[in-house]
Amino acid sequence: MFNPFSFRFEKVSTKKVSEFIREQLEEAIILKELMSEEQLPSERDLAEMFDVSRITVREALSALEDKGLIEKRVGAKGGSFVLPLTANSHKRTREEIKRDWAHMLKVFEYRTIIEPEAAFLAAERITAGELELLYDYMKQSIEPDCTREWFRALDVKFHLTIAKASGNPYCERAVRQIRTKINPALDLMPYNEQIRSVNYEVHMEILEALKSRDSMNSRETMKRHIEFSADAIYARLVSESEEKERNEV
Template sequence: MSTDFPLHFEKVSTKKVSEFIREQLEEAIILKELMSGEQLPSERELAEIFNASRITVREALAELESKGLIQKRVGAKGGTFIQPVTANSHKRTAEEIKRDWEQMLMVFEYRKIIEPEGAFLAAERITAGELELLQNYLDQSLEPECTREWFRALDVKFHLAIAKASGNPYLESAVRHIRTKINPALDLMPYNEEVRKINYEVHTEILTALKAHDSIKSREVMRRHTGFSAEAIYERVVAAD
């Protein structure tokens, strides 16, 4: 029998259970569904949630701690707490992004296909409640007490909410995957009044198109917005040297 088999299959991966747990927790932290300062459930509780042993959970937490995503504290008010991802991102990701920029470019290419089409569908299917939620995220982003960490969280929530409004769970899952890849790079972007103003204006333009149920406009603005993000990251992180 010939060994020149025409198909190319992936080799078997022996992913450990602890890695599976770590990936889920890391995604929730990077997508800011678990926010800075929040306390994780105890090892025993996490073991029940994931239907795994406490030793396995401990391995996953150790990996997250080594990445600077969580911190274990001892004492009366001890526990495992989420670290401020945005504030610490420059310590962890700048060199990684430079090194893997070709890979990141492919993610941004993927994003420029997926998110605009998600906005196109969302404009047709979005509900009044979802529009109200998006407006609420925008309003919060302009509040004087909006911290850098919360501002970045609101940006993620805005984009994920649009993906969910598309009504397509496969598209929503794709956007979650994309944001998990690019959020560490976006967290390196500056935070000031000008940035907040620009972000508010473009998000308002997207929301206005969604409110009008204008699919073409929604897709157009989202494509321009996602393209600008890639250029901004390149200028700040990759070309900075």
């Protein structure tokens, strides 16, 4: 006999419209689709874009300002401007990362499933234009004047482009969600020539596998890259914090 209560329903969300708007803008900022010092559309324009009232937009912008993602400026050239995430990374402390590490591990576990498979598909389906984009991102990443913020943006663009090249919109959306979760931790990582060199080498390895249409190598190289990234974050933000606590006891 069918039991209507043998499965769990998802509870009804009471999320306000302003929170939906805030989430979309926050994702664009975290994924660096809206860059540092870029001015957001006016409240009136955003209200038209989202088909909501200006009061609702104002609530969303205030929430973003409270999180240190944007800054409201007054004057003739005033408005809401995106703040540099890497420069404000101190607001996302190591203690927060450590506290949420169990959840972060689940995200990385999910990532090791999704991104390697997206790379596998991309090796079969990537276009010449997408390959050209990836090579351009790599070239920019090793330019002497590449800032920390732009370096992080290029890293995101590299991974999102591969996800899009998979030709599967579900893979693409999953990678966007994953990057939204892990980017705050990645933004806390150091930035120097060694980091740039290691990043360039592994990304080029992935890129060459994609160019060769080598699906298996694309998958395996992406998987190693993701596992290394998770270990690096743990070593930098969690393990060091635990070691410091032991030394202070």
